[in-house]
Every structure is written in C-alpha cells, then in structure tokens.
Amino acid sequence: MAAPCPKNVELLAPAGNMECLHAAVKAGADAVYLGAGHFNARRGADNFSLENLAEACDYAHLRGVKIYLTLNTVVLPSELPDALELARQAYRCGVDAFIVQDIGISIELSRIMPDVEVHVSTQMNIHDEDGLRAAAALGATRVTLARELSLAEIARLHELAEELGVELESFAHGALCICYSGQCFMSSLVGGRSANRGRCAQACRLPYELHNRALRKTLDAPGEHLLSPKDLCTANLIPELLHAGVASLKIEGRMKSPESVQAVVGVYRAVIDRVEAAIDRDGIDSVVASDAPELRASEEEMNVLSEAFSRGFTTAYLKGKRGNEIMSYGRPNNRGVFVGRVAKVREGLVFIDPETELHVGDLIEFWTNRGHFVHTIGEFKTDRAGRVFFPVERAVGKGDRVFRVRNAEAAFVDDDKLPSVAVCARAELRIGQPALLTFTVAAGDASVTVEGPEVEAARTKAITEKEVREHIDRMGTTPFYLSSLEIDLDEGVGMGFSMLHKLRARAAEELQEAILAHYHARKLERTPSRAFAPVVRRGWCKVAALATNPACARAAKRAGADLIYVPAANYRRGEAVIAGQLSDTAEQAGYPKQCIPVLPTVSQMFDEEKRNGFDTWKRVKADKPVMVENLGQLLHATEMGAAPEVGPHIPVTNKLDLQAMADLGAQRVWLSPELSLVQIEELGDMAPMPLGLTIMGQTELMVTEHCLLMSQGPCNQKCAECARRKSPHYLKDRKGYEMPVITDCTGRSHLYNAVQMDVAHLMPEIIGAGVSTVLVDTTLMNVKETTEKVARAVRARDIAQKDGNKVAKAEGATSGHLFRGVS
Structure with missing residues (x-):
C-alpha cells in the first residue's frame, strides 16, 4: 500500500539577490533557497552577505516564508573553517535549513546545530533506496532527489521515506543538467571551472558533432547542441507529483531575474492552490484521474512560463522516458513565446501578424535563414489588417518566425515596503479600564496585546468607532495590514488620536518581535570537538x-x-x-x-x-x-x-x-x-x-541517463543488445577535440576526456x-x-x-588538475 501523499506541498523558490527574494515571496513561495559566500552551486549569482542574509531571514519569516541556505559545493581542506563559520553565522541570522552536498559537513551541521534541518542537495546524487537510507543516516531531514527519477520511482522511494521520517524534494521547473548532478567533471576539465564548486562553465550547451569512429563519418543529428536538454516544466503534472509523495516542489533559477522568478512562482502557486483545493474536495486519487483543465496550467499560464525563460519544455524523466523528447538539439538558450511570422518587408519596415499583444520595450527575436538576432521594439504602428510594423536594422524575410524573449509589461516592481502580512486586531476601550489593543497574525500563531492608560470619559467630544478604526488602520511602513478589526468601545469615551497611534505602533513592533523571537534568541552551544581516527601509516605504493x-x-x-x-x-x-x-x-x-x-x-x-x-x-x-x-x-x-x-x-x-x-x-x-x-x-x-x-x-567527464547515441534517431530501447554500442563513437567539439562516448548495457552514456x-x-x-x-x-x-x-x-x-627518481613526462598528455586545481 502506497504511503499517503503530503497534505500541503511546499513551493520552494530561488533567489539570487534581495530583489528576487521579494519577487518570490510576493508571488507566493512557501520557502526560498539562496546562497551566501563561495560555498554554493551558483557562485555567479549576486548572492547574499551575512548582513543582508539576516535582513532576508527577517523579511521572509515575518511573512511566514522559510529560508534555506545552500552549502551545496565540495569544500577543500583550507576552506573548512570558513565554511563552518559561515554556517554558524547563518544559523544566527535565522536560516531554517541548510542544503548540503559535502558529506562531512552534513554530519557536522547535524551535530553542532541539531535544531536546524539539513537537506541533502541533489548534488549528493541520491536516486535509490540505499541512497535514501544513507542520507537519513547522515541526519538529513529532506532529500532533493536526482532529476533522472520517474514518478513511479519517486513513489516507491516515498514509501521508504515515510518509514525513515525523511521528506522528498523534487525539481519542478527550470534548467536540466544532462549529467547526473554532482558527477560532472566536464566543466572543470574542459571549461576550466568546476560545476562541483558552483562555477559551471555550461560546456554542455556548446555545439558538438557525433562521429562513428569505425565508419569514419559524422552522424546526422537534429541539431548541433547534442548535450543540451530542454527546460523542465511540471505545471501539468502537479497532481501526479503530489500523489507520488513529493513534499517540496523546487524551482531552479538563482541566476534568473526578479521578473522570471515572480512569473514562474506565480504560475506554480496558482496551479498548486487549484490542485490542493480539488484534493481537499475530491481526494487525491480522483484528482490524479481527472482531466479537468483547472488542475493543469492554462495556455495563458504556459505562455507566462515560456516568456520567463524556455529552451522548450519537457517533463524530463518523470514519465519514464529518456529519449530525444527531452533534448533541445537546435537551441541551447531562451526561445521565449511565439509572436507570429513576418508578413512582409517594405522600405525597411517589418510587418508581423501577431498572435499575442506586443508592447514598446519588448525584446523579440527573429529566426531567419541567416541565423537569429534580437531586437527591442521602439515605437510601432498597426495597419488596417491588424499587422504590427516597425523598422528593423537587419535583413529579415517573409515567413520568418518571431519570438518574444522579454515582455516589457512584466517588469518587476520591488514594492517590498508595502504591507503584506494580514493581521486580525481587537481594540478594547472601556471606561475605567486600561486601553487594550491586540494584534494576531491571521495565518499564524503570533499574537500580542499592548496596554495603554486608563480610558476616561470624554470631557467634550467623544471618539467614534469610525475614528478608532481609521487611526488604528494606519499601518504605515510596518509589514502589516489589518484584515479585520473588532472594536469594543464604551459610549462617551474620550481619547486623543495620538494615544491610538502609540498603541498601534507598539502593537506592530511587539508583534514583529514575537514573530522573530524564536530566531533572534538563537545561540550556539559549545559542542565538544570531534575525536578523529588516527592517521594511517604509509607503506609501499x-x-x-x-x-x-x-x-x-x-x-x-x-x-x-x-x-x-x-x-x-x-x-x-x-x-x-x-x-x-x-x-x-x-x-x-x-x-x-x-x-x-x-x-x-x-x-x-x-x-x-x-x-x-x-x-x-x-x-x-x-x-x-x-x-x-x-x-x-x-x-x-x-x-x-x-x-x-x-x-x-x-x-x-x-x-x-x-x-x-x-x-x-x-x-x-x-x-x-x-x-x-x-x-x-x-x-x-x-x-x-x-x-x-x-x-x-581518459577521465570520465559525465554519466547521463539520456543515451547520447540517440541523436542519430530513435531506437528500440533494448540497451543491452543495442547494435549502436558495438561501434566506437565520439563527440567532436568546436576546437576539434574528440571525446569518446560509451553507452553501457542500461542505456546510460559515459563521456570521456579527449586528452589522455x-x-x-x-x-x-x-x-x-x-x-x-x-x-x-x-x-x-x-x-x-x-x-x-x-x-x-x-x-x-x-x-x-x-x-626518488622520475620517469620522463609523457608527450601530449595532460596533468589534469594536479597543478592548477579548481577554484
């Protein structure tokens, strides 16, 4: 019997900077993951300092959103003290969990900070039952599963996860790595920057040719980007993911813009809310079996996702497929939303039959027979036939396709100063008793009551209920707004407006402190140093x-x-x-x-x-x-x-x-x-x-679930007896280097370095x-x-x-990273 699915799935959003954090929270994220310092897998993002990390934690926690800090890189010997100190300071800032790749650091964080969750990163390559048991043994409370798993495999792992008390997290949207995460050496050995150190060089997005060495020929392929997958999109698989037991749906994108974060999180928030409402009403089995359109993303929502960023969308391996349907052979970067085709070109003006509304400032891309180029729309006009026309500097032809890769109307406005936390209030103004004002977070447990001076009868004009409501409702620059206000007012009460203002300000301040008290009270207890095993004696090599x-x-x-x-x-x-x-x-x-x-x-x-x-x-x-x-x-x-x-x-x-x-x-x-x-x-x-x-x-650079030989075309999926495997193949890059490809009996491909x-x-x-x-x-x-x-x-x-003597150095060979290392 399958374990029950999580009642409420977490929507986990990325943030590469403070503006993206605000965008994620505003769009409805339940939790946000972010990086600080050098020990995270997106070192190219702006990331956070310890100063604004504390600010980020307070901002999120006031709004009921959790913060997870990524420590998802390998840590070198000299860096270990700094990595642990960063974790300690982040703990004091208030992070709710650490997302960790390094096995030793995972164990150490569980030891010295037992009240903070440790989530195993997808970089740890957990993809089976043994891996799940091992992660639990390390002290992990959540595991981010490998992207290569199917829904059926996730569901089976969920049964074990329930027994172990471990949550399962799955990527729901964003870029896919062609290689199993944490197993890629291609970026460092070919691109000079280690993906396992947060500096992926994106070598997999470059053009390659597949060659059959035995036949001495280049094999035909649908495009030249043979290692470039499409982007993952599960907006139409939310019921199935919840049914499989996923507790957290993770959106990739700490390098993305605030506009992209807000758009993607907003769509997934809307779909998840509709699905969970249907589950509450009809049950998960009925929802999974249903083809009701409201349980999937609408066409409009899919366009929003495409415009945010898209190499073309795929559900990747979730449906048990791993063929060419997951690949973006023709294009390794954003293709956006289809706008229409060029209807005609006349005197430097391009006329487009638009299938969607265009705006001044939109960034569009023309796909011509001479290649692709982008253009920012300035002023434009519309003719009687409804065709949009404007000048373009470069040559285009009739029938060329046009895509929008940035919507000027979707620009993110960082209005984080606007109140966003709903508060239920109650004011008690009874003559002869202290004035009381209670603020309670509408969607939480925090509640405070502040007391003012004794309420007196009016000497001249009595205060009205309308005036009390008006002055308490002025929340100003606080993060709160009143969702309700109950007033218990005696007749004939006399009170100055300034007193109401002071009560309101104190209540807002104390409520903020109450919400954050648990985090601000954190102290790191001294833990005894670990005893390390003795160093082994060195013998004959x-x-x-x-x-x-x-x-x-x-x-x-x-x-x-x-x-x-x-x-x-x-x-x-x-x-x-x-x-x-x-x-x-x-x-x-x-x-x-x-x-x-x-x-x-x-x-x-x-x-x-x-x-x-x-x-x-x-x-x-x-x-x-x-x-x-x-x-x-x-x-x-x-x-x-x-x-x-x-x-x-x-x-x-x-x-x-x-x-x-x-x-x-x-x-x-x-x-x-x-x-x-x-x-x-x-x-x-x-x-x-x-x-x-x-x-x-020759060092293995990658292991891929997708068979790289499939760029030749579909096959019968009988991998152990595959005829293609009998011939030696290699990928040839732009510089002429030949990287051997071997596909094993399970259909997984292994890519090797071109140089010995x-x-x-x-x-x-x-x-x-x-x-x-x-x-x-x-x-x-x-x-x-x-x-x-x-x-x-x-x-x-x-x-x-x-x-102590040496043999001669081999000609034409590489020393790998023995001298240069990785940064």
Whole structure:
C-alpha cells in the first residue's frame, strides 16, 4: 500500500539577490533557497552577505516564508573553517535549513546545530533506496532527489521515506543538467571551472558533432547542441507529483531575474492552490484521474512560463522516458513565446501578424535563414489588417518566425515596503479600564496585546468607532495590514488620536518581535570537538588497473599490476554480451582471479536489474573489497560485511569527509580528479585510511541517463543488445577535440576526456603526498596500450620508491588538475 501523499506541498523558490527574494515571496513561495559566500552551486549569482542574509531571514519569516541556505559545493581542506563559520553565522541570522552536498559537513551541521534541518542537495546524487537510507543516516531531514527519477520511482522511494521520517524534494521547473548532478567533471576539465564548486562553465550547451569512429563519418543529428536538454516544466503534472509523495516542489533559477522568478512562482502557486483545493474536495486519487483543465496550467499560464525563460519544455524523466523528447538539439538558450511570422518587408519596415499583444520595450527575436538576432521594439504602428510594423536594422524575410524573449509589461516592481502580512486586531476601550489593543497574525500563531492608560470619559467630544478604526488602520511602513478589526468601545469615551497611534505602533513592533523571537534568541552551544581516527601509516605504493574486458585485465596483471578492478556490469554485460557470452563471476568471464568489482556510479533502479539480467550485488562478498561510487552503495556494502573502497565519484575533499568515510566503513578512498597535489598532501596528512589516485587514462567527464547515441534517431530501447554500442563513437567539439562516448548495457552514456591524463612522471610527489595506491584506467585502451601504460606506472613507482627518481613526462598528455586545481 502506497504511503499517503503530503497534505500541503511546499513551493520552494530561488533567489539570487534581495530583489528576487521579494519577487518570490510576493508571488507566493512557501520557502526560498539562496546562497551566501563561495560555498554554493551558483557562485555567479549576486548572492547574499551575512548582513543582508539576516535582513532576508527577517523579511521572509515575518511573512511566514522559510529560508534555506545552500552549502551545496565540495569544500577543500583550507576552506573548512570558513565554511563552518559561515554556517554558524547563518544559523544566527535565522536560516531554517541548510542544503548540503559535502558529506562531512552534513554530519557536522547535524551535530553542532541539531535544531536546524539539513537537506541533502541533489548534488549528493541520491536516486535509490540505499541512497535514501544513507542520507537519513547522515541526519538529513529532506532529500532533493536526482532529476533522472520517474514518478513511479519517486513513489516507491516515498514509501521508504515515510518509514525513515525523511521528506522528498523534487525539481519542478527550470534548467536540466544532462549529467547526473554532482558527477560532472566536464566543466572543470574542459571549461576550466568546476560545476562541483558552483562555477559551471555550461560546456554542455556548446555545439558538438557525433562521429562513428569505425565508419569514419559524422552522424546526422537534429541539431548541433547534442548535450543540451530542454527546460523542465511540471505545471501539468502537479497532481501526479503530489500523489507520488513529493513534499517540496523546487524551482531552479538563482541566476534568473526578479521578473522570471515572480512569473514562474506565480504560475506554480496558482496551479498548486487549484490542485490542493480539488484534493481537499475530491481526494487525491480522483484528482490524479481527472482531466479537468483547472488542475493543469492554462495556455495563458504556459505562455507566462515560456516568456520567463524556455529552451522548450519537457517533463524530463518523470514519465519514464529518456529519449530525444527531452533534448533541445537546435537551441541551447531562451526561445521565449511565439509572436507570429513576418508578413512582409517594405522600405525597411517589418510587418508581423501577431498572435499575442506586443508592447514598446519588448525584446523579440527573429529566426531567419541567416541565423537569429534580437531586437527591442521602439515605437510601432498597426495597419488596417491588424499587422504590427516597425523598422528593423537587419535583413529579415517573409515567413520568418518571431519570438518574444522579454515582455516589457512584466517588469518587476520591488514594492517590498508595502504591507503584506494580514493581521486580525481587537481594540478594547472601556471606561475605567486600561486601553487594550491586540494584534494576531491571521495565518499564524503570533499574537500580542499592548496596554495603554486608563480610558476616561470624554470631557467634550467623544471618539467614534469610525475614528478608532481609521487611526488604528494606519499601518504605515510596518509589514502589516489589518484584515479585520473588532472594536469594543464604551459610549462617551474620550481619547486623543495620538494615544491610538502609540498603541498601534507598539502593537506592530511587539508583534514583529514575537514573530522573530524564536530566531533572534538563537545561540550556539559549545559542542565538544570531534575525536578523529588516527592517521594511517604509509607503506609501499601499489599499482592498480581498471579493466573493462578480460584481455586488458590479463595484460595489466602480466605488466605488474598489484590490483585489478573490473566494473561489475562487465562480468556479465558489456564486452561479454557482444561476444554472446554470459558469465556470473570474474573467472568465468576470463578475468584474472581476485578482481575487485567496481559498482556503477548510478545504481540500478529497482526492477531495472531484473530486466537486464544483471545483479550488481552478486559480485560483492563479505570481507572482500569492492569499489563503491555513491553513498548508498557505501552503506549497503558495509552492512553486507564487505570491505568498501570509496571511488572518485564520492567527493572526499576535507578532514570531515575523511572521518565520515572512516565511520561508514571505508577501507580506502580514491580521490577526486579535481584535487590539486597540494590539496592531496593536506588530505594525506590526516587520512585515517589509505588513499588512491588515478594517474593515467581518459577521465570520465559525465554519466547521463539520456543515451547520447540517440541523436542519430530513435531506437528500440533494448540497451543491452543495442547494435549502436558495438561501434566506437565520439563527440567532436568546436576546437576539434574528440571525446569518446560509451553507452553501457542500461542505456546510460559515459563521456570521456579527449586528452589522455598521465602523471606518472610525478610519482615521487604523489607518493610523498600520502597516496598509497595509484590506478591506470584502461577503459579506452587496447591490450598493447594497457601493457605499456601499466608497465610505465610500475616502473615509475619502483624508481620513485627506490631512490626518488622520475620517469620522463609523457608527450601530449595532460596533468589534469594536479597543478592548477579548481577554484
């Protein structure tokens, strides 16, 4: 039996600055998420200082809106004190929750601030039941789920979430990442800015070509933006999301304008209110089954969303689809709302048959056969046929399409000084008794009563009820307005208007203090320092190899590799399938003995494994090593009694992360490719377990739920037997770099760096930094290349540990981030 859906879903809005916060609150957001400092995933937004963060919290809390602070980046060793201090100061400012990616910081915040909620960011890549259990074990009260989940998968997770006491949050609107969040190295290795540090370079929005290497040809595609998804829009899926158990609907957009925030939040507020009213009236099952138009966004509302920002809309993976319908191959930026077509061009004037009203100041875009260009409408006229015409500097042709990308009439006016909190008031003016004025928040619990001097009988003119009402209702610059006023007035009362003004001012001031008292009274109690596990002793450095087929695994072993790692899927799928072989163990598949399984970055969802005839955990044995690539796998492996090694897709970048991994049972940690040598050395000095580092191979840049090979056209979705997978493919960028693409047996694509990494010449420094295992990734190597690279790594290790000497630097290879790091 499915768990009941949340009674009232939260509408969570973005704010990149104070003006956007005002827009979100004004439009009806229940909560707002924002960033402060450098530890948030939108460092390009204006963001908030500690000074205006306190102001933002007060502004929101007075209006019954919660504030969530994003700390959703990885935190480097030297930054840890600053990140924790920011959290402490934000706590004093009054934030209601922290949205966190860093595992160690998540645990630490729950420890030192137990009364503040910790929400797990989508950057933590929680997408299955094991991940949900792990998030709860960290102390999370809410999990922002991966965008790649379907409604059915969310509903199944909700059943477990109810047992764990964890809320589920799902993205409802805005930009989609093509890569699983928190798993993208493309931005840093190709664009020079790390998405995991809040500085995404948007490399996925650039043009690419898909090539078949075997056929030596460029493959046709519907456009050139092969990594660019459409924008998510669930305005027509609100009943289904609530039925699935989503507690919070999140709108993406901390880089968006106040106008965009206000427009999108306003539409979702209206749709949610209609849906929840229908649920209260008819029940959730009836609402989900209904096709009543008021339960979906209207055409007008969809136009508002499109005008706010749109690359074209999709429900993404929520309906269980992951094909070309989610992609915006032709355009990576805002396309706006269709206005009409060019009817004619005459003497420098463009005539348009408009399908929507245009305004002076609108920004429109012409789609011509020579490309696209934008134009701001100045003065325009309308002819007898209803066609709008105005001069345009550039050439357009009859039939060209016109879109509006900014509506001048939708400009946001920041009138935050206007009162917006409804108050119920009661005035008691009884002769011989103190004057009393009570203010109660209409939609809350806060209430105050202020007392004035004793009420006297009038000596001349008595005050009237109308005058009392008029003077108490003058709320001025306070955030309050009177929704009702009850007056208990004796006949013949004498009172000056100034006394009413003082009572009203005191009541407003004290009500404001009462609403904020809980937040302003916050103090951080001193918590004892954590005890950290002892630093592990460094021993002889081992050479490991990651091999995806038996031949390369055997070659690596012969070349001197001490350890062989094999993706778990390749024991039964991958290369073995192409050869028509099915094997259950590494040895049966032709791999050497005692290979260590590597679990997939994205765990198989629920029944997907059964459909593909593959069981991830069949390869994991008690007391045997296994490399895990997400948090849920780590918890599961530890519970099985295995010896888990944390892979590089789980970011371990500071002391708290290292301790968290030790507490969760990690026997080795493989470090992120975004760490510099200096940062690795900082971790090596404090690591309670051995550290590993990939030193050769082509780094995986992305893992995508959408199969990148589908740009060629639709397929039969039988991924394990897919003929396209047999041929090697690559994406070619504008500079001519060729990035290999491999789609696995589940249909997920893996994109690799165009340039080989080889840092074997830095072996003395790497070992000196505390690394005790180095890995050669042979995923894209043949047997000959595998033999040469593993032998080079063994030789580099041997001479480095014998006398500190180095092998020569490999020509044409990159050192990744070992020297430059990421900012």
